[in-house]
Amino acid sequence: MTEFGDSADSTSVAKPECQPFGRPAAGEDPIKREQILDGAQCIFMRMGFDAASMNDITREAGVSKGTLYVYFKNKEDLFAAIITRQKLAIYALLEDLLAKKLSLEETLYQFGVILATHLLSEKAIRGQRIVIGVIDRMPELANTFFAHGPNSGPNMFANYLHKQVELGKLKPMDDAVLISRQFGDLCLAGLFRPRLFGEMKEPPPAERIEKNVETAVRLFMNAYGR
Amino acid sequence: MTEFGDSADSTSVAKPECQPFGRPAAGEDPIKREQILDGAQCIFMRMGFDAASMNDITREAGVSKGTLYVYFKNKEDLFAAIITRQKLAIYALLEDLLAKKLSLEETLYQFGVILATHLLSEKAIRGQRIVIGVIDRMPELANTFFAHGPNSGPNMFANYLHKQVELGKLKPMDDAVLISRQFGDLCLAGLFRPRLFGEMKEPPPAERIEKNVETAVRLFMNAYGR
Amino acid sequence: MTEFGDSADSTSVAKPECQPFGRPAAGEDPIKREQILDGAQCIFMRMGFDAASMNDITREAGVSKGTLYVYFKNKEDLFAAIITRQKLAIYALLEDLLAKKLSLEETLYQFGVILATHLLSEKAIRGQRIVIGVIDRMPELANTFFAHGPNSGPNMFANYLHKQVELGKLKPMDDAVLISRQFGDLCLAGLFRPRLFGEMKEPPPAERIEKNVETAVRLFMNAYGR
Amino acid sequence: MTEFGDSADSTSVAKPECQPFGRPAAGEDPIKREQILDGAQCIFMRMGFDAASMNDITREAGVSKGTLYVYFKNKEDLFAAIITRQKLAIYALLEDLLAKKLSLEETLYQFGVILATHLLSEKAIRGQRIVIGVIDRMPELANTFFAHGPNSGPNMFANYLHKQVELGKLKPMDDAVLISRQFGDLCLAGLFRPRLFGEMKEPPPAERIEKNVETAVRLFMNAYGR
DNA sequence: TATGAATGAGGGTTCATTCAT
DNA sequence: TATGAATGAACCCTCATTCAT
Incomplete structure (x- = not known):
């Protein structure tokens, strides 16, 4: 399948059961995930796919580039997650x-x-x-x-x-x-x-x-x- | 009107009656215009608007960048002409x-x-x-x-x-x-x-x-x- | 003010007192800034404004295009910073x-x-x-x-x-x-x-x-x- | 000497003595030469050297590109002729x-x-x-x-x-x-x-x-x- | 001789992604 | 783990010059 097919992973809901205390595993904090999705949705909907820049999205979401790329493999994956949501x-x-x-x-x-x-x-x-x-x-x-x-x-x-x-x-x-x-x-x-x-x-x-x-x-x- | 409105010009059919002989005026040769539109249509339809590059289009259409920009003032104008056609x-x-x-x-x-x-x-x-x-x-x-x-x-x-x-x-x-x-x-x-x-x-x-x-x-x- | 007026920002001396350790913020490392200005000055002075290309400047300054544009918003801004210096x-x-x-x-x-x-x-x-x-x-x-x-x-x-x-x-x-x-x-x-x-x-x-x-x-x- | 040195040729006044009748030799019609210089001067002075385009100049001067390049070897030569005049x-x-x-x-x-x-x-x-x-x-x-x-x-x-x-x-x-x-x-x-x-x-x-x-x-x- | 359509290298600038910190 | 500075390929577009007509 296409590389987009992989996105099912990042799309599935994070399972926090292993980390009841402390910091969630990388890319597994559902609150941060929603925060990123909210920011990205705002930007994507306002600008379209290509015109939206990952910088805009990090700014809107209030996270860093690195974090963004921990939660979502790339721009396509991020967009797919929004649509799925x-x-x-x-x-x-x-x-x-x-x-x-x-x-x-x-x-x-x-x-x-x-x-x-x-x-x-x-x-x-x-x-x-x-x-x-x-x-x-x-x-x-x-x-x-x-x-x-x-x-x-x-x-x-x-x-x-x-x-x-x-x-x-x-x-x-x-x-x-x-x-x-x-x-x-x-x-x-x-x-x-x-x-x-x-x-x-x-x-x-x-x-x-x-x-x-x-x-x-x-x-x-x-x-x-x- | 918006700048898109101007594209009506490049969209209107060239009037060949005045130039039965000789080289057509810049941006007025209907054959070349069709050739560009064909190439551009092929690329746009295959890649989408943003993913299609003007370089791709010139290659497909077999014309140079300069020529392309004589016939169409920019990417949007070119795309609009295809849709209008x-x-x-x-x-x-x-x-x-x-x-x-x-x-x-x-x-x-x-x-x-x-x-x-x-x-x-x-x-x-x-x-x-x-x-x-x-x-x-x-x-x-x-x-x-x-x-x-x-x-x-x-x-x-x-x-x-x-x-x-x-x-x-x-x-x-x-x-x-x-x-x-x-x-x-x-x-x-x-x-x-x-x-x-x-x-x-x-x-x-x-x-x-x-x-x-x-x-x-x-x-x-x-x-x-x- | 004119868009040139903005350049005062990138022209003002970076204030390093807050970042004694770690990597400086984007566009705020005074050493890199000087490095870019030095390279750009060399190229501008050798070629003139229009004949100097941003590629030449990045090469001479030893930074990438992206970095250059983090420190200076465009060619004019960069040149203005040199003159101001x-x-x-x-x-x-x-x-x-x-x-x-x-x-x-x-x-x-x-x-x-x-x-x-x-x-x-x-x-x-x-x-x-x-x-x-x-x-x-x-x-x-x-x-x-x-x-x-x-x-x-x-x-x-x-x-x-x-x-x-x-x-x-x-x-x-x-x-x-x-x-x-x-x-x-x-x-x-x-x-x-x-x-x-x-x-x-x-x-x-x-x-x-x-x-x-x-x-x-x-x-x-x-x-x-x- | 630099290629600019050659421009002395096109700078010297045309000598029409060989063509008392009929069309002047290529690049030798002093009226057309002045016409070009007038147009070019207007454009150069308005836009500067690099920002002035040869297209602008032909338009302002009312001559074709080919003619322009018969009278003046290149953009530099043309500009030199204006200054000399x-x-x-x-x-x-x-x-x-x-x-x-x-x-x-x-x-x-x-x-x-x-x-x-x-x-x-x-x-x-x-x-x-x-x-x-x-x-x-x-x-x-x-x-x-x-x-x-x-x-x-x-x-x-x-x-x-x-x-x-x-x-x-x-x-x-x-x-x-x-x-x-x-x-x-x-x-x-x-x-x-x-x-x-x-x-x-x-x-x-x-x-x-x-x-x-x-x-x-x-x-x-x-x-x-x- | 005069024309202007065609060329294509090169321009400034952006941005998805990486990786040292 | 989280950060964001750095990268550099690729983008759209311009224009001096050429050459078929």
Whole structure:
């Protein structure tokens, strides 16, 4: 795999169990790690990938170059970690939602609203723009948005759909992952491209998103509901 | 206007009628201009905006640095010219189509197929990725995709819609430009994001696009048809 | 102030009192700073401002490009620092002299000799040539030779003259700064232009300067002495 | 000698005697030559030697690059021709004066006024600055200001002095050329350096120059008059 | 003869990364 | 372990000069 593949290491959450006292091992202090990610996110989102300099980032994060390079192998790795963090934050929200055991339609609706609200937020849009801009150099990173690992958003939702099929709430479906992506796409329909290309300068108002998601849920239920 | 605005000059097609013989004026030889654009397009699409170096481009295009800078005032201008060329090529196809005076539904269908086929092609996807990646530095360039100039794609289509309204084929509509964009979005539904993020490695097969567009036309006609 | 004004920062002497041990802060090691200035002075004086390349300078100074740009923000700033260093060195000599409290005539004489000897030295002549050559781009730098800051040469001498007036040794004078400049001019009379234009290849011998200054002192005392 | 030495060729006045009719030989049309010099002078004086580009000059002069390079071997040669032209213009004025056979003192006075007025003019000051700035690359050019050729200013004046000695109007003198330079220096005393370093932004008013020259003449006559 | 398009070395400057402290 | 000074390749762009037309 590409060298980007290695970044899974620095991306995984630090495990502090071996150092209950004293200074954490090099590159293992989760607080410092977050501090670096916060600073780097700020700079990357403001400047883009290439225009952001590691110096800017160290300054913003308040750490030294050496420390930065202990926590992250290089600029790409650092950026990947930021994107991963963003993604995991959304996944966590979605996971919480699914754990709530709401009705199917309410779940679909909430799921769509959370997804759309976050993916269309300024922060996420900027992140997605950068990811898209460096896709040739870091192709794995873009994939990451779709379906990596069993806890990824689409897989999580696909599992939910499967369960609903077993419960008889939905018709049997061949490729639940594909369908879960299509549902996501439907929730973003008409909003994503204008946001991405900067035509829509602000995130759409909540009502706009809600209406979009309602339509998406209706279409989804028409197609797969029982 | 912004400095990007100037690029319209170098973007406008050279007018060869005055120079049937002899050497073309500096920066005015359309063949050399195309040669440079071809080379630059190749490099930009392969490497992205920042990673592409002007040296790479001169090598690929087979011209010297000096010549390059006679035709294009800087890297941004050169890139803008490439994107504009792509855009104009699509507009030309769409214009040809509208000139054919097919039936409304056939026109909608053909329009959608052409649009989707081109916007999802490898070349266009790569171009759009780069545009998105440099959107903070060149915001005009992204706008260009939507509705600049009376002959832009959305405006052209909006004019067509207006005429159909006058002919009584469509219901009156408030914002034809918005609606024409929504129609375009619909044609790309479920395809654009996977292509943009590299999940769908190849352009979708023609049948896939056609099915998408059929659905889009049906929805459109349900909403606005008479 | 102009961007040249900023250079005062990099020009000010580093304050080493805080860093008795360890590595000096970036751009703050006075030894390295001198090393760069020495190398740059050598190159600038040999080639002139434009013909000197930053590469030449790094090579001569034995530092890398990056280091050079940590200490000096650009070529102009670097050159300004060299000139300022030269100027300050002369000012220091003149200040020492004035502190000696010699007789008025002896002071005038010594002042003139020091001034002329230094301004006509090869190093200073070359520096002045370059300053003159770039005067349109760096006008502040040329002014610097005349009367900036309370410790500048002319002001320092003007203060001395004022004191002598108060002591009754000299007649009251309207514009002591102007007069102190005229005295300097007189000390250089007949020597400055030939040196500047390269007709006089070597600095004039000490006796020549002394004779010039004697004449200048005599004229001065005739005009302003009591 | 340096390659600059060759420039004597392009500096000498074109001799059109062989081409009474038709187009002048390449690089021999004196009108075009003047046209180029005018444009180049304008650009050089405005921008300095290095910052002036040959493109700017061709544009200002209204000739093509090729033509420019037919008339002048290179940038240095072109600049040398401008300086030579300025110098010759002053020499011509001085020669006219000497031909008038005025009284000794009147001649000295007029000579000094003409010299100072021209050398302190904005055009000449800018020219001298540039000459000084490139003196390492074009040392001959600076010498040119002092005493090249039998018709140079100082030699011309020295000849005049010799004749006055023979007429018994002046005391015998060892080095008339040196003395004539000193006289020139005296006429510029107190004015040249402030002008050159840009402290005196405008040429001094006529009265100021006249007073300076009167003093110079008086000193001269005290020293050498009979 | 006159033109100006083309060349490409070289300019100043930046910045990801390393490693002595 | 943490620091940040140092590195130097690579960046975009300019321009004196040449030579095909």
